[in-house]
Amino acid sequence: MLGDIGGNMSHLTVAEIERHIRNVPDFPKPGIQFKDITPVLADGRVFTAAMDHLLTGITRDTVDKIVGIDARGFIFAAAAAARLGVGFIPVRKKGKLPFDTHEQSYDLEYGSNTIAIHTDALKPGERVLLLDDLLATGGTASAAVALLHKLGAQVVSVRFLIELEFLDGRKNIAAHDIRSLIKY
Numbered sequence: 001m002l003g004d005i006g007g008n009m010s011h012l013t014v015a016e017i018e019r020h021i022r023n024v025p026d027f028p029k030p031g032i033q034f035k036d037i038t039p040v041l042a043d044g045r046v047f048t049a050a051m052d053h054l055l056t057g058i059t060r061d062t063v064d065k066i067v068g069i070d071a072r073g074f075i076f077a078a079a080a081a082a083r084l085g086v087g088f089i090p091v092r093k094k095g096k097l098p099f100d101t102h103e104q105s106y107d108l109e110y111g112s113n114t115i116a117i118h119t120d121a122l123k124p125g126e127r128v129l130l131l132d133d134l135l136a137t138g139g140t141a142s143a144a145v146a147l148l149h150k151l152g153a154q155v156v157s158v159r160f161l162i163e164l165e166f167l168d169g170r171k172n173i174a175a176h177d178i179r180s181l182i183k184y
């Protein structure tokens with residue numbers, strides 16, 4: 001199903017981008033329907049169109065930085081930042097960033113995860129677009145938003161290529177504007 005972003009800037013429709021998402025059943029474990037975005041990345045026109053749609057309504061006048069979440073979020077956030085001419089900020093898994101960090105943990109089905117951001121990554125009041133490839137339970141994105149709030153950043157929008165709507169992850173994200181391109 002089509003999501004709630006997607007302008008007409010691109011030559012390709014969101015439905016055409018959706019055709020390039022490959023469903024891989026039972027990866028990485030039984031019962032999971034893994035949404036493989038590598039066919040989107042592999043086709044230059046589709047990748048570009050996905051970027052265009054993700055950036056609908058976003059300009060250098062509305063955001064100062066684009067933040068991506070380790071690891072597939074980096075691909076979209078870095079490409080989007082370069083396209084817009086704004087800075088890219090990584091939110092990484094714990095233990096990977098070399099300088100001083102803030103950390104945020106969140107619960108998984110079994111156990112927990114911790115993500116981190118450099119303490120000087122953003123200045124208070126900076127306007128941020130947060131990007132990730134996929135919204136499932138919302139644990140990752142809500143932890144990332146918490147890190148952005150710790151730095152005093154203003155979260156303009158949180159956007160995903162894919163949203164698994166049945167998991168209702170957006171209810172866990174404290175942000176005003178949450179959008180996805182393709183919903184399952």
Ligand code: AMP
Binds near residue numbers: 069137138
């Ligand atoms: P969550 O914290 O539950 O919202 O999970 C989101 C993160 O897990 C994203 O960074 C995704 O890359 C990854 N993820 C979760 N479920 C899937 C899935 N079915 N297919 C692909 N990636 C997934």
